Amino acid sequence: MIHILTLCTGNVCRSPLSAQLFTDRLDPKFFRAESAGLSPLTGDRMPTEMHRIVARFGLEDATAHRARALTIETLTNSDLIIGMSRHHRSAAVLLHLPAVRQAFTLLELAHIVSHIEEQDVRAVVQRHTDVEFAVLETVVRMRGMVPRLSPARRYDVEDPYGRSHQAFERSAQQIYDAVDQIAAFFHRVFATHQRKLQERS
Numbered sequence: 001m002i003h004i005l006t007l008c009t010g011n012v013c014r015s016p017l018s019a020q021l022f023t024d025r026l027d028p029k030f031f032r033a034e035s036a037g038l039s040p041l042t043g044d045r046m047p048t049e050m051h052r053i054v055a056r057f058g059l060e061d062a063t064a065h066r067a068r069a070l071t072i073e074t075l076t077n078s079d080l081i082i083g084m085s086r087h088h089r090s091a092a093v094l095l096h097l098p099a100v101r102q103a104f105t106l107l108e109l110a111h112i113v114s115h116i117e118e119q120d121v122r123a124v125v126q127r128h129t130d131v132e133f134a135v136l137e138t139v140v141r142m143r144g145m146v147p148r149l150s151p152a153r154r155y156d157v158e159d160p161y162g163r164s165h166q167a168f169e170r171s172a173q174q175i176y177d178a179v180d181q182i183a184a185f186f187h188r189v190f191a192t193h194q195r196k197l198q199e200r201s
Contacts, residue, residue, distance in 0.1 A: 011037025025183035113185035
């Protein structure tokens with residue numbers, strides 16, 4: 001089981017939307033997604049604009065979400081830590097230094113997986129019988145081999161909180177597209193792993 005933790009500032013817009021999208025896109029037998037905030041108003045709900053977007057994306061009812069604070073325990077129990085910005089990623093690592101290996105921004109992770117080719121996936125799957133470990137190992141291994149985005153702000157999802165309807169739409173679309181790209185990569189790894197098992201049986 002891969003435990004995905006998504007992070008933003010208030011845990012009412014970007015991180016809960018991304019966690020809900022991961023939950024929707026990934027097999028619950030292998031993945032669990034949750035979210036937290038660095039400076040949340042604990043117990044707050046999603047803004048109305050985000051409620052509408054969640055409903056339009058066909059996700060679970062957003063009324064159940066309540067903002068919660070990031071803790072070291074949450075970090076240590078997470079296999080993949082996904083900040084909505086470079087600040088969130090850095091804050092997670094400062095709180096728990098071992099997290100540096102599995103901490104990314106959402107757009108950084110989407111950028112990395114877009115450069116991972118089928119032969120890279122096959123090579124990692126061949127080395128590992130544990131498919132969940134193969135997923136994480138592929139991403140971590142490729143991190144230093146993928147060209148960096150420039151300017152660096154391209155790693156950050158726009159923060160829509162307290163802003164216009166258009167800001168919410170732009171931010172949500174960034175998140176939607178990135179999660180789709182990441183989920184598609186995870187599906188590729190699992191499909192490659194299944195083919196390997198079939199070839200050996």
